[in-house]
Amino acid sequence: MPITYHEWGDPNVALRTAAALGSDEVQVWLARLPAAEAGMAGLTGLLGRDERERAERYRADEARQHFVFGRALLRLLLAACLNVEPAALEFAYQPHGKPILVFPHPEENPRFNLSHSGGLLAIALARGRDVGIDIESMGAEAPDWLPLAARVFSPRELGELTALPAPHLQRRAFFTGWTRKEAYLKATGEGLIDALEAIEVTLTPGQAPALLKLPASARPPREWSIRDIPMPPDFAGAVVYSSFITT
Ligand SMILES: CC(C)(COP(=O)(O)OP(=O)(O)OC[C@H]1O[C@@H](n2cnc3c(N)ncnc32)[C@H](O)[C@@H]1OP(=O)(O)O)[C@@H](O)C(=O)NCCC(=O)NCCS
Numbered sequence: 001m002p003i004t005y006h007e008w009g010d011p012n013v014a015l016r017t018a019a020a021l022g023s024d025e026v027q028v029w030l031a032r033l034p035a036a037e038a039g040m041a042g043l044t045g046l047l048g049r050d051e052r053e054r055a056e057r058y059r060a061d062e063a064r065q066h067f068v069f070g071r072a073l074l075r076l077l078l079a080a081c082l083n084v085e086p087a088a089l090e091f092a093y094q095p096h097g098k099p100i101l102v103f104p105h106p107e108e109n110p111r112f113n114l115s116h117s118g119g120l121l122a123i124a125l126a127r128g129r130d131v132g133i134d135i136e137s138m139g140a141e142a143p144d145w146l147p148l149a150a151r152v153f154s155p156r157e158l159g160e161l162t163a164l165p166a167p168h169l170q171r172r173a174f175f176t177g178w179t180r181k182e183a184y185l186k187a188t189g190e191g192l193i194d195a196l197e198a199i200e201v202t203l204t205p206g207q208a209p210a211l212l213k214l215p216a217s218a219r220p221p222r223e224w225s226i227r228d229i230p231m232p233p234d235f236a237g238a239v240v241y242s243s244f245i246t247t
Helices: 009-020 051-059 060-080 145-152 156-164 167-188
Strands: 002-008 026-033 090-093 099-104 110-117 120-127 129-139 209-214 222-230 236-241
Touching: 009 060, 009 129, 009 156, 026 209, 026 236, 060 110, 060 120, 060 129, 099 209, 110 167, 120 129, 129 167, 145 156, 145 167, 156 167, 156 222, 167 236
Parallel strands: 002 026, 110 129
Antiparallel strands: 026 120, 090 099, 110 120, 129 236, 222 236
16 A cells, blocks of 8 residues: 655645545655644634643643644644545544544545654645554654653563664664554544553564554454655654555
8 A cells, every 4th residue: 555755835736636545545744843833823723622722721832832833733634534624624632632524424534643843744644544654853852762762662572672783773663662662542532551561563763564463352464564654864763554455
């Protein structure tokens, strides 16, 4: 199945591309947050009332900007897919918080997921199949990864990571593994779970992305596809999509 990568530049080109989203395609969009507050002008007006209220509750400017920018671009892309006005879209939330569209014809419903980190936004779009996306900045604002590794990875993955000969390779492996696991968990909608080591992924830099092991209760790995996202140097990113069609 083709997966296509796009950068948000000229909005007209972006919206035409999103409108042409095929049933056998996954589109991945990357956009950089505007550097100045002025670049955000007009975006809040695209949001629903509950989203505007949520935006007001963010204390940190950066988190608020990430949220508003993400929801505004998401609405623009989905509205182009459905040929409706962005503000007319309505979202519902699955039990663990995954947003989905409320739409009278679920089988036509574009599926989506978004992720933001370090001033970048990523959105995945597909029709009728589950998608999950995760990007992480590995820059100065990134979490201190070493103490997290034992919580996130299985003994096998931890062994693979610590066997890498240089700190920068271990760091890259950590964020590669993290984003691959989280993209899968966002595709299923589970979000953060306790038993993260029940999921195993490849993480050695240069190794093809793969879901090696999933919890016994989950659909088997062959029913999912995983891809790395071409990212700027100090970022990692992955997208996961289902091969089964969901309604
Ligand atoms: C919400 C969560 C799914 C991801 O959070 P995150 O990595 O901090 O944030 P991201 O930017 O990648 O994703 C957030 C977006 O995912 C979507 N989302 C929220 N809950 C979701 C869920 N259960 N499943 C899929 N997508 C979800 C939302 O669109 C949200 O953004 P918005 O509220 O601005 O629209 C959650 O699992 C979490 O809090 N994770 C913490 C990170 C962690 O410890 N990960 C372990 C690594 S293996």
